[in-house]
Amino acid sequence: MPIDLSDLDASSTALIRTVDALGAEELAAPSLLPGWSRAHVVAHLALNGEALAGVMDAVLRGDAVAMYESNEQRDRDIEELAGAGQAELLDRMLSATTQFSDAALAMDDDAWDGWFCRTPGTEQVPVATVPQMRRREVEIHHADLGTVYGHVDWPQDFVIELLDVVTVDQAPSGPFTVRAEDLGRSWAVGGDGGDRGPTVTGTGADLGWWLTGRGGDGALSTDGGGLPTLGPWRRASATAARTPER
Numbered sequence: 001m002p003i004d005l006s007d008l009d010a011s012s013t014a015l016i017r018t019v020d021a022l023g024a025e026e027l028a029a030p031s032l033l034p035g036w037s038r039a040h041v042v043a044h045l046a047l048n049g050e051a052l053a054g055v056m057d058a059v060l061r062g063d064a065v066a067m068y069e070s071n072e073q074r075d076r077d078i079e080e081l082a083g084a085g086q087a088e089l090l091d092r093m094l095s096a097t098t099q100f101s102d103a104a105l106a107m108d109d110d111a112w113d114g115w116f117c118r119t120p121g122t123e124q125v126p127v128a129t130v131p132q133m134r135r136r137e138v139e140i141h142h143a144d145l146g147t148v149y150g151h152v153d154w155p156q157d158f159v160i161e162l163l164d165v166v167t168v169d170q171a172p173s174g175p176f177t178v179r180a181e182d183l184g185r186s187w188a189v190g191g192d193g194g195d196r197g198p199t200v201t202g203t204g205a206d207l208g209w210w211l212t213g214r215g216g217d218g219a220l221s222t223d224g225g226g227l228p229t230l231g232p233w234r235r236a237s238a239t240a241a242r243t244p245e246r
Helices: 006-020 024-028 038-061 071-082 086-106 127-144 156-169 204-211
Strands: 115-117 124-126 176-180 185-189 199-202
Touching: 006 086, 006 127, 006 156, 024 038, 024 086, 038 071, 038 086, 038 115, 038 127, 071 086, 086 127, 124 127, 127 156, 156 176, 156 185, 156 204, 176 204, 199 204
Parallel strands: 176 199
Antiparallel strands: 115 124, 176 185
């Protein structure tokens, strides 16, 4: 059965509109990610789409594959593409979006049961999570561009999906609970299901922004004093727990 990519397609279309409106100087300006210009963010998104399309193509052939040769090579590729011109960046973004969609639509049910890794020798990831993974990249980094689109513009279904993932992936110093007032839902973070710790309250989008390491002071409240100390999310190191995942 073909996978439904309509939500991802809508997110990608919105991103492309934003990128298409950026001039050379705007692309060269800093993004909200430390050390990255907007061009770096766009380059990363294009290369991420190409890499995930490559994963699906390989899995469909029955081959084992990693997204990236190494973290170092990934970073070098981003730097190189970020230095390209405005037209090339947009072309690569458009091409990566098409490559991803074509690869996903070509997948059969058995292929979705496969596994891949981010870099050789790292933890195996279910291929079935790739569409959701790509949408997180698109939506989060669209907001990271720091233009007209922010995390407050995230679609509600995406916010719920993001909170479902990041509350599980977090490894905080102690358990806590997040409550999204606008969604009427709560999520437990850390712990063994017993002690739920303090509750952090805010909108779902503000909570998602904070839980991915992008700040939240002023937008969130807690009944336990200051905001809890976040642990690493996904690939981020424990020593840089508050540095946004790139």
